[in-house]
Every structure is written in C-alpha cells, then in structure tokens.
Amino acid sequence: MHSPDRTVQTPTGVAEPIPLRPVAKDVETRRVPFRGAGFSPKALWYVPPLVFLLLLAVWEAGSRFGLISPLVLPAPSEVLTAFRNLVESGMLYNHLAASLQRLVIGFVCGTILGTVVGVLIGLYSLARSAFRPLVAAIFPIPKIALLPLFIIWFGIGEGSKVATILFGSFFPMVIATYGGIDAVDRSLIRMGQSFNMSRAAIIRKIVLPSALPAILNGMRIAASISIILLVAAEMIGAEYGIGAYVLLAGNLMATDQLIAGVIVLSMLGLIVSWLISLAERHFLRWRN
Amino acid sequence: MDLEIRNLTHRYDDLDVLRDVTLTIPSGQIVCIVGPSGCGKSTLLRLLGGLEQPTQGEILEVGAPPKGSLNPLTYIFQDFALLPWRTVSGNISLVLEGHQLGKSEIQGRISDVLARTRLSDFAGVYPRQLSGGMKQRVAIARALAVDPAVLLMDEPLSALDSQTRELLMDDLVSLWERERFTACYITHNLNEAVRLGHRVVVLSRRPGEIREIVDIDTPLSERSADSAHLGRIQTQLWEMMREEALTADRQLNDA
Ligand SMILES: Nc1ncnc2c1ncn2[C@@H]1O[C@H](COP(=O)(O)OP(=O)(O)OP(=O)(O)O)[C@@H](O)[C@H]1O
Numbered sequence: 001m002h003s004p005d006r007t008v009q010t011p012t013g014v015a016e017p018i019p020l021r022p023v024a025k026d027v028e029t030r031r032v033p034f035r036g037a038g039f040s041p042k043a044l045w046y047v048p049p050l051v052f053l054l055l056l057a058v059w060e061a062g063s064r065f066g067l068i069s070p071l072v073l074p075a076p077s078e079v080l081t082a083f084r085n086l087v088e089s090g091m092l093y094n095h096l097a098a099s100l101q102r103l104v105i106g107f108v109c110g111t112i113l114g115t116v117v118g119v120l121i122g123l124y125s126l127a128r129s130a131f132r133p134l135v136a137a138i139f140p141i142p143k144i145a146l147l148p149l150f151i152i153w154f155g156i157g158e159g160s161k162v163a164t165i166l167f168g169s170f171f172p173m174v175i176a177t178y179g180g181i182d183a184v185d186r187s188l189i190r191m192g193q194s195f196n197m198s199r200a201a202i203i204r205k206i207v208l209p210s211a212l213p214a215i216l217n218g219m220r221i222a223a224s225i226s227i228i229l230l231v232a233a234e235m236i237g238a239e240y241g242i243g244a245y246v247l248l249a250g251n252l253m254a255t256d257q258l259i260a261g262v263i264v265l266s267m268l269g270l271i272v273s274w275l276i277s278l279a280e281r282h283f284l285r286w287r288n
Numbered sequence: 289m290d291l292e293i294r295n296l297t298h299r300y301d302d303l304d305v306l307r308d309v310t311l312t313i314p315s316g317q318i319v320c321i322v323g324p325s326g327c328g329k330s331t332l333l334r335l336l337g338g339l340e341q342p343t344q345g346e347i348l349e350v351g352a353p354p355k356g357s358l359n360p361l362t363y364i365f366q367d368f369a370l371l372p373w374r375t376v377s378g379n380i381s382l383v384l385e386g387h388q389l390g391k392s393e394i395q396g397r398i399s400d401v402l403a404r405t406r407l408s409d410f411a412g413v414y415p416r417q418l419s420g421g422m423k424q425r426v427a428i429a430r431a432l433a434v435d436p437a438v439l440l441m442d443e444p445l446s447a448l449d450s451q452t453r454e455l456l457m458d459d460l461v462s463l464w465e466r467e468r469f470t471a472c473y474i475t476h477n478l479n480e481a482v483r484l485g486h487r488v489v490v491l492s493r494r495p496g497e498i499r500e501i502v503d504i505d506t507p508l509s510e511r512s513a514d515s516a517h518l519g520r521i522q523t524q525l526w527e528m529m530r531e532e533a534l535t536a537d538r539q540l541n542d543a
C-alpha cells in the first residue's frame with residue numbers, strides 16, 4: 001500500500017496532510033473569480049401566492065376606484081358572489097355533472113381506443129400500413145370543424161358531444177402510443193427473444209412498460225384537447241354544462257358569472273393534469 | 289453440449305460480413321473471438337444464438353443440453369439489457385416466469401444465483417441505483433438462472449472502467465472454476481482474451497474469416513495480469529490483428 005497524494009506517512013503511522021507552501025510576500029495573489037452562476041431557475045414557493053394576491057388586490061382596487069368598468073371586468077368580490085350563487089343554487093352541480101359525464105365518457109373511450117389502435121400500429125405491419133396514413137390525414141383537422149357533421153350524425157344531444165371528445169382524444173393517443181412503441185429499446189426486445197420469452201410476454205412485460213411514459217404523455221395532451229372540445233361542444237345546444245353556462249353568461253353580458261365559469265374550467269384542467277401526474281408518479285416511480 | 293459452426297457465410301444485402309467460418313466451441317471451454325471493428329463478431333454471436341439466420345452454412349448443437357436447462361443458448365449483452373422498471377430480482381424472475389415453475393422454485397433460483405454472484409443484498413434494488421459492474425453482475429446472474437448450456441457474451445466488460453473490468457474478470461474466472469461453463473466470448477480487448485480464453489480465435493477484417501486459432505494451456509486460475517507468457521501471446525495476437533485493423537480502418541473510412 002502506498003499513501004495517497006498530499007499526505008505523508010508519519011512514524012506513528014498516521015497520515016498527515018502536507019502543509020501548503022507559504023506564498024512569498026511580494027507576489028500578488030487573488031482569488032479565482034466565480035463565473036458559474038445563473039441558468040438554473042428554481043421555483044420559489046412563496047412567490048406564486050404573492051403574485052396571485054397582488055394581482056387580485058390590484059384588480060379589486062381598480063374596480064372599486066372605478067378604473068375598471070364592471071362591464072368589462074367585474075371585481076373579484078363580485079365573481080366570488082356569482083360563484084357562491086352558482087354553488088348555493090345547486091346549478092354548479094348540474095353543470096359539472098353534465099360536463100364531467102361527457103368528458104369522462106368521451107375521454108376514457110377515446111383514450112382506450114386510441115391506445116389499442118396505437119399498439120396495433122406499433123406491432124403489426126398490416127395495421128401500420130392501413131392506419132398510419134389515415135391517422136396522419138385526420139389528426140391535423142381541428143376536431144371542432146367536425147362538430148356540425150357529428151351533430152348531423154349523432155343528433156344535437158349527448159351523442160355528438162361525446163363523439164367530438166372521443167375523436168379529439170383518440171388521435172393524440174394513437175400517435176403517442178405507436179411513437180412510444182417505435183422508441184422501445186430494440187436491445188431489450190432482443191434480450192427477451194434471447195431468453196425465449198413468448199411474443200405475448202415480450203409485449204406485456206417489455207414493450208408496453210417501455211411505452212408507458214409516452215402513453216401517459218399522450219393522455220396529458222388528449223385531456224387538454226378534450227376540455228377544449230367539451231366547452232366548444234357545450235356551446236351548441238346544451239342545457240347544462242360549464243360551456244353552456246359560460247356562453248349564456250356571455251350572452252347576458254353577465255361577466256361575473258362568465259369569469260366564475262372560466263375559473264371552474266381552469267380548476268377542471270388543473271385537477272385532470274394533477275390526476276395524470278399522480279398516475280405518472282405511481283407507474284413511473286422506478287424512474288426517480 | 290458443444291456448439292459447432294460449419295462453413296458459415298453471412299451477407300447483408302450485398303455486404304459480405306462473414307466468410308466460410310468453421311469452428312467448434314467445446315463444452316466446458318471459453319472460446320474468445322477477437323477481430324478488428326466491423327469484422328462481423330457481433331453478427332457471428334447473433335447467428336450462434338439463433339437471433340439471426342445465416343445466409344449459408346449451419347450451426348449445430350452437438351449433444352444434449354444439460355437436463356433442466358431452461359434456455360441452452362443464453363446471452364450476456366454489452367449494454368446489460370436490464371429492465372429499468374424491475375428490481376434486480378424482478379429482472380431475474382422475468383426470464384423464469386414463462387417456464388411453468390412454481391413461485392417457490394422461481395424464488396429459490398433467484399436467491400441461488402444472487403448468492404452465486406454476491407448480489408444477495410441488492411435483490412430489491414433498481415438497476416439505476418447500481419454501478420456498471422454490478423449491473424453486469426445482475427445480467428450474469430440472470431443468465432445463470434436459466435441454467436444455460438452455452439453463454440454467449442458480446443463484449444460484456446467493454447462498457448466498464450478498467451478497475452471494474454479487472455474485478456469482473458476475476459469473478460468470471462472463479463465462476464468458471466466452480467461451474468465449468470461453456471462460453472463464446474467476444475472482445476476487443478486482447479488482455480481479456482488471454483485471461484479468459486482457453487482458445488482465442490482471430491478473425492480477419494471484413495468479410496470475417498478465421499485467421500488464426502491460438503490455444504492457451506495455462507489454467508485460468510493461474511493466469512495473472514502480469515504473466516510474461518500471456519504477455520507474449522497477447523503481443524503475438526496484436527501483431528496478427530494490427531495489419532487487419534489498419535486495413536479495416538482505411539476500409540471503413542472509404543465506405
Ligand atoms: N442488421 C444489419 N444490417 C446490415 N448491416 C449490418 C447489420 N448488422 C451489422 N451490419 C454490418 O455488418 C458488419 C459487421 O458488423 P458487426 O456488428 O458484426 O461487427 P463487429 O465485429 O461486432 O464490430 P465491433 O467490433 O465494432 O462491435 C458491419 O459493417 C455492419 O455495418
């Protein structure tokens with residue numbers, strides 16, 4: 001054993017650091033300047049609530065002092081009152097129930113179908129050749145443009161609304177899923193084959209878990225598209241639904257109700273994205 | 289079980305990769321294959337394990353595989369090929385799950401191979417928490433779990449730093465001393481070849497042909513990093529490979 005650098009072996013056997021050579025008096029010395037700062041933004045937890053409160057305060061003050069016309073933008077307190085009315089009259093429940101039902105049915109069916117078709121495209125030459133060009137052609141159409149067609153096909157009731165959402169979440173799921181499968185590390189598949197794993201086992205235990213991050217990412221995109229389409233669909237011939245409520249408020253120039261409705265939509269979006277984050281944290285916990 | 293390669297020729301479209309290779313991998317021996325980059329070593333190994341089909345010639349399993357072998361031809365990959373979402377024991381159970389073994393049999397095999405590769409303390413750990421050398425030991429444990437007849441290894445140590453490589457070479461040697469496994473071991477590293485190979489096969493530049501077969505009689509356990517005899521063999525191998533490598537290098541640059 002030889003001693004590591006910068007230590008000397010003393011007779012007692014204890015390693016001691018070699019003393020640094022003192023710098024001569026007349027030689028100029030300066031510390032090496034630090035140049036590595038910046039380019040690493042951090043989330044400061046106390047800033048978001050402050051910004052929120054500040055914004056609300058300015059907004060409220062502007063309304064009280066007549067700087068902001070109540071017709072253009074009602075005061076936060078008025079929005080709060082409108083929201084409370086919405087809750088207390090029981091209408092929030094009616095609207096939310098209608099919206100959530102459409103959203104959940106459309107999104108869940110669209111996501112499941114999209115994943116299945118994506119897996120088929122990812123695994124089978126025939127499905128890939130048949131569906132991929134079709135998907136490529138239909139994906140870029142803004143699905144809102146198809147809403148009138150769906151109304152003709154499925155009627156002005158629930159059918160057309162659910163179909164729009166289903167359609168809108170189907171395509172991003174297809175693309176995300178087969179993209180995820182295309183990106184599966186081929187060496188892992190080789191490994192599975194080399195251990196004589198069956199095709200089904202390779203798909204279930206190697207391919208799908210590998211593609212899961214991409215699939216969850218697709219769900220995130222599909223969810224935000226679904227909410228957009230939900231509101232759009234509810235603006236045509238719906239009695240209940242957050243979209244209908246917002247549209248009606250707009251027609252009545254009731255901006256306080258309108259903004260209350262928009263806030264409900266924002267919450268809805270946040271909750272959906274939080275749920276997907278939860279799923280990611282659960283299924284992808286091996287990552288961190 | 290021996291593995292016999294007969295007049296093997298392989299082509300990708302119009303690219304000749306291997307030409308007329310005839311070679312036996314005898315039971316209980318480690319055959320190392322060295323050759324310049326791109327000469328078809330990895331291709332040869334894929335053909336050996338049935339992951340690809342040869343253009344011409346054949347590969348034969350001679351004799352019965354050991355009783356109870358779940359996967360006679362088993363690979364150990366350069367990049368470990370561990371599933372990041374399964375723990376160490378999960379990665380091993382992956383290759384046992386399709387064989388109608390009982391839960392306790394699978395558990396027994398897992399703890400057995402983990403003990404043999406000194407990994408028992410890491411059964412519940414995910415691959416990302418392990419160093420490169422440990423990951424490769426997990427891959428070795430996984431390969432041992434299926435009781436292979438022949439281990440097919442494609443540069444299994446080349447993703448590792450040289451200290452780790454040295455330690456794992458010792459592991460492989462002691463493993464061989466205990467289990468006398470059969471292996472085809474591909475490497476760039478001539479030192480690995482002379483430390484682990486009972487027989488070293490030198491391939492020519494592409495299209496790969498057998499240029500020389502060198503048998504090394506010194507028992508594996510008596511081979512040390514600084515043995516003069518092995519040094520001479522290594523130099524001799526390097527002389528053979530040098531011109532092939534130089535020409536191959538120019539060839540690749542032309543392509
Ligand atoms: N699937 C494939 N299709 C077409 N060409 C291939 C394929 N696999 C390998 N090749 C070509 O065959 C030749 C031999 O490749 P191979 O990977 O077997 O070489 P190697 O000896 O393992 O090289 P290295 O030492 O760099 O690992 C290379 O020129 C490579 O480009």
Ligand SMILES: [Mg+2]
Nearest residue numbers: 329330331442
């Ligand atoms: Mg190779």
